[in-house]
Amino acid sequence: xxxxxxxxxWFHLVTSPGSYEAEAAHIIQLADTxxxxxxxxxxxxxxGGGNNASHLKHRFACTLTDLSEHMLEVSRRLNPExxxxxxxxRTMRLERQFDVVLAHDAIAYMTRRExxxxxxxxxAAHLRPGGVAILTPDAVAETFSPGTSHGGxxxxxxxxxxxxEWIHDRNVDDTTYHMDFVFLIQEPGQPxxxxxxxxxxxxFSRATWLDLIQASGLQVIDVSIEDPxxxxxxxxxxxxPR
Ligand SMILES: C[S@@+](CC[C@H](N)C(=O)[O-])C[C@H]1O[C@@H](n2cnc3c(N)ncnc32)[C@H](O)[C@@H]1O
Numbered sequence: 557x558x559x560x561x562x563x564x565x566w567f568h569l570v571t572s573p574g575s576y577e578a579e580a581a582h583i584i585q586l587a588d589t590x591x592x593x594x595x596x597x598x599x600x601x602x603x604g605g606g607n608n609a610s611h612l613k614h615r616f617a618c619t620l621t622d623l624s625e626h627m628l629e630v631s632r633r634l635n636p637e638x639x640x641x642x643x644x645x646r647t648m649r650l651e652r653q654f655d656v657v658l659a660h661d662a663i664a665y666m667t668r669r670e671x672x673x674x675x676x677x678x679x680a681a682h683l684r685p686g687g688v689a690i691l692t693p694d695a696v697a698e699t700f701s702p703g704t705s706h707g708g709x710x711x712x713x714x715x716x717x718x719x720x721e722w723i724h725d726r727n728v729d730d731t732t733y734h735m736d737f738v739f740l741i742q743e744p745g746q747p748x749x750x751x752x753x754x755x756x757x758x759x760f761s762r763a764t765w766l767d768l769i770q771a772s773g774l775q776v777i778d779v780s781i782e783d784p785x786x787x788x789x790x791x792x793x794x795x796x797p798r
Contacts, residue, residue, distance in 0.1 A: 558753040559737065560604070564626035566741065567605040569709045569717035573634060578784040580611030583690055585781050587616075587656045590793050592686030599654040599682050601645035601675065602662020606631025606638070613638055616656065621648060646674035653684040661789070664694045667732045667758040673768050680772035683796040689774055691792040697761045699790060700725065700733060714744040725759065733759045762790070769794050 559567065587595045596617060603609055603620035604627050612618055613635055620635065621643040622628050628640045641650070645659065646666070657679045666672040679689045695701075702725060708718035718740045725733035734756055741749040769776055774794035783791060 557755050558751065559755075560624040560627050562626070563739065563751065563753065564605075564624065564630050566715075566717050566739070567627065567630050568607075568634070569711050569715060570707070570719055570739075571605070571607060572709050573605075573607045573610040576607040577611055580608050582781065582784055583608065583612065583658060583660075584615050586690050586779055586791070586793055587688055589779050589781060590688040590777055590795055591655055592795065592798065593655070595655040595688070597654045598656040598658060599650075601643075601648075601657065601659040601678065602665070603627075603631055603640075603660075604662060606635045608658070608660055609635050609638055612658075619650075619652075619654070621645070622662070645678050646671055648678055649681060652682065653687065654682055655684060655687045657682050657687070657689050659689075659691045661692065661694055663691055664757045665755075667756055669731065669760065669764065669768075672758060672760060672764070673771070676768045676772045676774075680774050680796060683774070685796050685798040687796050688777075689769075689792075689794045689796075691765070691769075691794075692789045693765075694757065694789050695733070695759060696765060696790045697759050699787075700759055702733075708740075716742040731758055731760055732756050765790075765792055773797070 598616035599619045603622050609618050609620050618638040620638050621641045623644050632640050666675050704722045706720050710716045720738045722736045737753040739751045776794045779793045
């Protein structure tokens with residue numbers, strides 16, 4: 557995916573850290589409510605540009621992991637006080653345990669049941685007993701809806717980006733859906749650039765998510781806290797039994 561590789565330096569002009577404040581506050585509330593014992597350390601799988609982490613780091617000691625060195629570099633600049641590690645959420649084993657493990661929108665890149673199962677097993681392997689997992693995929697099969705949106709930002713350095721995002725699923729019989737992006741990129745002194753990027757994401761039923769979470773040894777818990785982004789993503793909260 558070009559957005560997480562050669563286009564990574566533009567990531568914060570696609571989605572800005574400031575727009576993650578409410579979501580991060582919700583994650584903190586979920587962790588505080590569901591975690592048995594103090595919640596002080598947080599591991600994020602697929603931390604991307606570190607947008608969530610830029611708010612979470614004031615509350616937790618954060619360890620941020622991602623498959624892309626380019627994205628880690630973007631996050632390091634925003635969150636120099638956090639630990640950053642290059643790792644694939646399907647296979648990583650840090651041999652350490654955390655109070656909270658977060659897999660935000662990045663877990664949506666698990667496109668096969670085996671991959672999703674492996675990522676959830678990684679989550680469980682890094683939770684201390686009583687610790688809490690927060691998993692927030694963009695969609696489950698029951699809530700998926702195709703659509704288009706647009707956005708983008710002007711940077712303080714004269715760079716600017718606007719995008720069109722098209723979410724679609726032409727084959728409803730498999731476990732994937734697709735996002736196509738068109739980026740309009742402006743750099744001082746350069747002609748306007750137009751770039752295309754294609755992402756394949758996973759789409760699983762709620763029952764599949766719940767089965768895999770339970771199979772990993774975690775207990776799904778129902779935390780009734782109002783979600784500022786209700787309808788925009790799914791939230792699974794689970795605890796590692798003591
Ligand atoms: C949309 S970005 C995450 C943005 C993040 N929520 C934030 O607050 O900035 C998705 C990230 O998932 C990462 N990713 C995709 N597959 C992964 C995998 N198997 N393991 C770890 N990270 C992965 C990508 O490299 C990308 O940085």
